[in-house]
Amino acid sequence: MVTARDAGLVGCTRCGRVHHMGTPACNRCGAPLSSRDDTSLQRVWAWWWAGLIAYIPANLYPMLLTSTLVSNTESTIVGGAVELFLHGDVGVALIVLIASVVIPIAKFMAIAFLAVSINKRHIMGEHAQHQLFSVVEFIGRWSMIDVFVVAILASLVRFSVVATINPGIAAVSFALSVAFTMQAALSFDPRIIWDDEK
Amino acid sequence: MTETPPEMEIQPPRPAWWQRISVVWLVPVIALLVALGIAWNSYAGRGTLIEITFQNATGLEAGQTTLRYRDVTIGVVEKVGFAPDLRNVVASVRVANDVAEYIDAEAQFWVVRPEVSVRGISGLDTVLSGAYIAGLWDNTSTGAQYAFTGLEVPPLMSGSDMGGLSITLRLRDGNQISAGAPIIHKGIEVGSVGEPRLAPDGDLVLIDAVIDAPYDRMITSNTRFWDASGFDIRFGAGGVELDVRSLASLIQGGINFDNVISGGDPVDPGQEYDVFADETAARSSVFTSTAVDKMLPLSVVFDGSVAGLTVGAAVNYRGLTVGTVTDLGAIVEGEGDDRRVRLLANLEIGTGQLGLGEDVSIDAARDFIARLVSEDHLRARLATASLFTGSLMVELVEVPEAPDAELDLEGEPFPLLPTTAPAITEFQTTAQGVIDRIGGLPIEGLMQSAIGALNSVQQLAGNPETQRVPTEAANLLSAARALVESDEVSGIVSDLRETTAGLSSLTRQIEQGQTVANLMSAIDRANQALEGAADVPQITGQLRELAEKANRMEVDQLAASAENLLRSADALIDSPEARQVPGALAGALREVDAMLAELREGGAVGNVNSALAAAESAATDLGSAAQGLPDLAARAARVLDQAGATVSGYGNDSRFNVELVTALRSLQEAADALTTLARTIQRNPNSIILGR
Numbered sequence: 105m106v107t108a109r110d111a112g113l114v115g116c117t118r119c120g121r122v123h124h125m126g127t128p129a130c131n132r133c134g135a136p137l138s139s140r141d142d143t144s145l146q147r148v149w150a151w152w153w154a155g156l157i158a159y160i161p162a163n164l165y166p167m168l169l170t171s172t173l174v175s176n177t178e179s180t181i182v183g184g185a186v187e188l189f190l191h192g193d194v195g196v197a198l199i200v201l202i203a204s205v206v207i208p209i210a211k212f213m214a215i216a217f218l219a220v221s222i223n224k225r226h227i228m229g230e231h232a233q234h235q236l237f238s239v240v241e242f243i244g245r246w247s248m249i250d251v252f253v254v255a256i257l258a259s260l261v262r263f264s265v266v267a268t269i270n271p272g273i274a275a276v277s278f279a280l281s282v283a284f285t286m287q288a289a290l291s292f293d294p295r296i297i298w299d300d301e302k
Numbered sequence: 303m304t305e306t307p308p309e310m311e312i313q314p315p316r317p318a319w320w321q322r323i324s325v326v327w328l329v330p331v332i333a334l335l336v337a338l339g340i341a342w343n344s345y346a347g348r349g350t351l352i353e354i355t356f357q358n359a360t361g362l363e364a365g366q367t368t369l370r371y372r373d374v375t376i377g378v379v380e381k382v383g384f385a386p387d388l389r390n391v392v393a394s395v396r397v398a399n400d401v402a403e404y405i406d407a408e409a410q411f412w413v414v415r416p417e418v419s420v421r422g423i424s425g426l427d428t429v430l431s432g433a434y435i436a437g438l439w440d441n442t443s444t445g446a447q448y449a450f451t452g453l454e455v456p457p458l459m460s461g462s463d464m465g466g467l468s469i470t471l472r473l474r475d476g477n478q479i480s481a482g483a484p485i486i487h488k489g490i491e492v493g494s495v496g497e498p499r500l501a502p503d504g505d506l507v508l509i510d511a512v513i514d515a516p517y518d519r520m521i522t523s524n525t526r527f528w529d530a531s532g533f534d535i536r537f538g539a540g541g542v543e544l545d546v547r548s549l550a551s552l553i554q555g556g557i558n559f560d561n562v563i564s565g566g567d568p569v570d571p572g573q574e575y576d577v578f579a580d581e582t583a584a585r586s587s588v589f590t591s592t593a594v595d596k597m598l599p600l601s602v603v604f605d606g607s608v609a610g611l612t613v614g615a616a617v618n619y620r621g622l623t624v625g626t627v628t629d630l631g632a633i634v635e636g637e638g639d640d641r642r643v644r645l646l647a648n649l650e651i652g653t654g655q656l657g658l659g660e661d662v663s664i665d666a667a668r669d670f671i672a673r674l675v676s677e678d679h680l681r682a683r684l685a686t687a688s689l690f691t692g693s694l695m696v697e698l699v700e701v702p703e704a705p706d707a708e709l710d711l712e713g714e715p716f717p718l719l720p721t722t723a724p725a726i727t728e729f730q731t732t733a734q735g736v737i738d739r740i741g742g743l744p745i746e747g748l749m750q751s752a753i754g755a756l757n758s759v760q761q762l763a764g765n766p767e768t769q770r771v772p773t774e775a776a777n778l779l780s781a782a783r784a785l786v787e788s789d790e791v792s793g794i795v796s797d798l799r800e801t802t803a804g805l806s807s808l809t810r811q812i813e814q815g816q817t818v819a820n821l822m823s824a825i826d827r828a829n830q831a832l833e834g835a836a837d838v839p840q841i842t843g844q845l846r847e848l849a850e851k852a853n854r855m856e857v858d859q860l861a862a863s864a865e866n867l868l869r870s871a872d873a874l875i876d877s878p879e880a881r882q883v884p885g886a887l888a889g890a891l892r893e894v895d896a897m898l899a900e901l902r903e904g905g906a907v908g909n910v911n912s913a914l915a916a917a918e919s920a921a922t923d924l925g926s927a928a929q930g931l932p933d934l935a936a937r938a939a940r941v942l943d944q945a946g947a948t949v950s951g952y953g954n955d956s957r958f959n960v961e962l963v964t965a966l967r968s969l970q971e972a973a974d975a976l977t978t979l980a981r982t983i984q985r986n987p988n989s990i991i992l993g994r
Contacts, residue, residue: 142322146324146326146327147326150327150328150330152330154330154333157330157334161340
C-alpha cells in the first residue's frame with residue numbers, strides 16, 4: 105500500500121488539497137501542513153486522562169437533584185438507571201445506561217486501545233483500526249444525551265416548592281468528561297495508523 | 303566520476319522531554335486538581351458525626367431526616383441503626399462542624415412529628431417533609447460530645463433559650479391534667495406543664511411546668527395556682543352558673559395562676575407551688591394557707607349510719623370549713639358476740655385553715671387538737687350539710703357537758719377523735735313535722751271565721767246606708783265649700799270692715815266735736831263742784847245714776863243682741879245650717895252699722911256719754927265675740943280634720959276626693975282668715991274702733 109508520505113505528498117487536513125512534501129502551508133486555505141502530527145498521541149493521552157478524571161465524580165456525585173413537596177432525591181447516573189429499571193422502564197433504563205455508561209467507557213477503551221495498539225499490526229489491521237476510529241468519533245457526541253436530558257429537565261421543572269430539578273455536580277463532570285474524550289478522539293491523527301513499521 | 307556521497311542520515315537532536323511535552327497535559331492536571339479539591343472539600347465539609355439514641359425510629363429516615371436547631375437544618379441523619387443490644391435505635395447524624403462544637407453534654411434531642419391534639423395540630427410541616435430531630439443546647443461549649451440519648455417527648459423548655467422559669471406544681475390529684483396542658487394567666491397561655499408524676503411518697507402528684515419568658519417575671523412568692531380544668535356548675539340563689547373554659551383546658555386540663563396580693567419576691571427555678579382546687583380556694587389561701595402537705599390526718603369512728611357522708615365532705619369547726627373527709631370505711635370492733643361494725647372516717651384538718659399558720663408542724667397541730675379535746679371537750683359529730691340532698695358533714699363542736707375524753711393518739715390509722723351525738727336533721731323528719739304542723743292548724747275554724755267576716759263585710763258594703771255615706775259626706779263637703787266660697791261669708795269680712803270704718807269715723811267725729819274735751823271739762827267741773835260743795839254724795843249719786851242710766855240705755859240691748867247674734871252665729875257655723883250664718887251675721891253687722899249710722903246722723907251728742915259707753919261695751923262685746931273666733935276656727939279645723947280622716951278612706955283619685963281636697967283647702971283658707979282676724983282683734987281690740 106502506498107501512502108501519501110511514500111509518494112512525497114502531504115494532504116491538507118482542513119480542505120483536503122494535496123501538496124508536495126515540504127510545502128509549509130496550504131496554498132488554498134492557508135492551514136499549516138504537516139505530514140504527521142508528532143504530538144498527536146501525547147494529546148490523545150492527555151485528553152483521555154482528563155476525561156477519565158472527570159468521569160469519576162460524574163458517577164459518584166448526583167446527576168439530578170429533585171426536590172418535590174414530599175422529598176428531596178439525589179440520583180446518580182447508575183442509581184437513576186437502576187431506579188428506572190426497578191420502575192419497569194427497562195427501555196429507558198437501557199438507553200440511559202448505554203448512553204451514559206456503556207458508550208463512554210467503550211470510548212475510553214477504544215481510544216486507549218487505538219493509542220496503545222498503534223503500529224502494532226499483529227493486534228489489528230490498519231483498516232480495522234480506521235473503522236474503529238470512525239465509530240469512536242461518530243458515537244462520541246451521543247454521549248451527551250444525559251447532559252441534554254438534565255439540562256432540559258432542570259430548565260423545565262421549576263415549580264417552586266412543588267417540584268424542582270437541579271443539575272448536580274455529576275452533570276458538569278459528565279459533560280466535561282464527554283468533551284474531553286471527544287477532544288481525545290479529535291486529537292488522534294489517524295494518519296499514524298499507516299506509518300507501519302515494515 | 304565523483305560519487306556524491308550518500309546523503310547523510312542526519313538525526314536532528316531529539317528535543318528535550320519538556321519541549322516535546324504537549325500543553326494539553328495541563329488539562330488532565332487541572333482536572334485532577336479540581337477533582338481532588340472537590341473531594342477534599344466534600345470530605346472536610348461533611349461535618350461531625352454524632353449518635354443519638356432513641357427508643358424507636360418512627361419517622362427517622364437515613365439521608366432524609368434532618369437535625370434542626372431553632373428550625374435551621376444543621377445536619378442530616380446518615381444512618382439509622384441499632385444499639386449493640388438491639389434495645390435502642392441509634393441515629394447517626396452528620397452535623398455541621400461550626401455547630402458541632404456547641405453540642406455538649408447538656409444538649410437535648412427529640413423527634414418532632416406531626417401531632418394532633420385537643421390544643422391543635424403541631425408539627426404540621428413535618429407531614430410533608432417527614433419528621434425531623436430537633437436539638438436544643440445553649441450557646442456555650444463545654445466540650446463537644448458525640449453520643450446522646452434522645453428524649454421521647456419534647457422538653458418543656460423548647461423555647462427556653464430566651465429565659466423562662468421552670469417550677470414544680472404539687473397537686474392532690476393528677477387525673478385532670480395531662481402533659482402539655484396550658485398554664486393560663488388572665489386567659490393568656492403563658493406556659494405549659496410536663497408529664498405528671500407521683501411524688502416519692504405517693505401522696506402528691508408533681509408536675510414540672512415552665513412559664514415562658516417574659517411572663518416568668520410574674521411568678522413571685524405570692525403567686526397562687528389553681529386548677530382550671532373542666533367546667534364549673536354552681537347552683538345558687540342567682541340560678542345555675544356554668545363556667546366553661548377553653549376546649550383545650552376542658553379536655554387536657556389547665557392551670558391558672560394569679561398574684562393574689564401584690565409584692566412578693568422573685569423565685570428561683572424549681573420552686574414548688576401547690577395547685578388549689580379552684581380560684582376561691584387559691585385566693586383565700588393567702589389567709590388560711592392550705593399547703594397540701596400540712597394536713598393533719600385524724601380518724602373518727604361513728605356509731606350508726608353514715609349514709610350521706612361522702613369522701614370530700616367538709617369538716618366544719620364553728621361554721622368554718624377546716625378540712626375534708628378523705629376516706630370512709632367500716633371496721634369491726636369488739637370480740638365474740640360483742641363484735642359490731644362501726645364506721646370509720648378519716649379526716650384531714652388543714653393547719654392553715656385552723657389558723658395555726660403555715661409554719662406550724664403537724665405534730666404541733668395534733669397537740670393543739672388534743673388540747674382542745676381534753677380541755678374544751680372538742681368532739682366530732684355528724685351534721686346535716688344539706689337539707690335537700692341529705693348529705694352530711696363532720697362537725698367539730700365543743701360539748702361542755704360531754705364526758706371527758708382524750709384524743710386517742712394510738713388510734714388507727716390516725717389519731718382518733720372522740721364523737722358525740724349526731725346533729726342530723728333528716729329532711730324526711732323535718733318534712734313530716736312541717737306537714738303535721740300544717741295539719742294541726744285550725745283551718746276549718748279559720749275558714750269559717752273568714753267566711754263570717756267576709757259576709758259581714760259584704761252586708762256592710764251592701765247596706766244602702768253604707769253606700770250612702772260617701773254621697774252624704776260629699777254633699778256635706780260641697781255644702782261646706784259652697785258656704786265658704788259664698789259671697790255671704792266673704793260679705794262678713796267686708797261688713798266687718800265697713801262697721802269698723804263706721805266706728806272709726808264716729809270716733810273721729812267725736813274727737814272733732816270736742817266731745818271728749820267737753821266731757822273732760824264737765825268732769826273737771828263736776829270734780830271741782832264736788833270738791834267745792836259739801837253735798838258731794840248727792841252729786842255723786844246723781845252721777846252714778848246718770849251713769850247707770852247711760853248704762854241702761856238701749857245700747858245695752860244692742861250690745862246684748864250683738865253678743866247674741868255672734869253667739870248664734872257661732873252656733874250657726876257649728877250647726878249644719880251654717881250657711882245661713884253669714885247672712886245673719888251680715889245682717890247683724892249691717893244693723894250695727896245702721897245703728898251706728900243712726901247714732902252718727904242722729905247727732906245724739908247729748909247722749910255722748912252713754913254713746914261712748916255703748917260703743918265701748920260694743921267694742922268689748924266684739925272683742926269677746928272675737929275671742930270666740932279662735933274657738934270657732936279650731937272647731938272648724940276639727941271638723942275639717944274629721945272630714946279629712948273620714949274621706950281619706952275614699953281613695954286618692956276619685957272625683958270625690960278631689961272635690962274634698964278643694965273644699966278642705968277653701969275651708970282651711972277661710973279658717974285661716976278667721977284666725978288671723980281673730981288674732982288681730984284679740985291683740986288690739988282698739989284697732990276695730992280706731993281703724994289702725
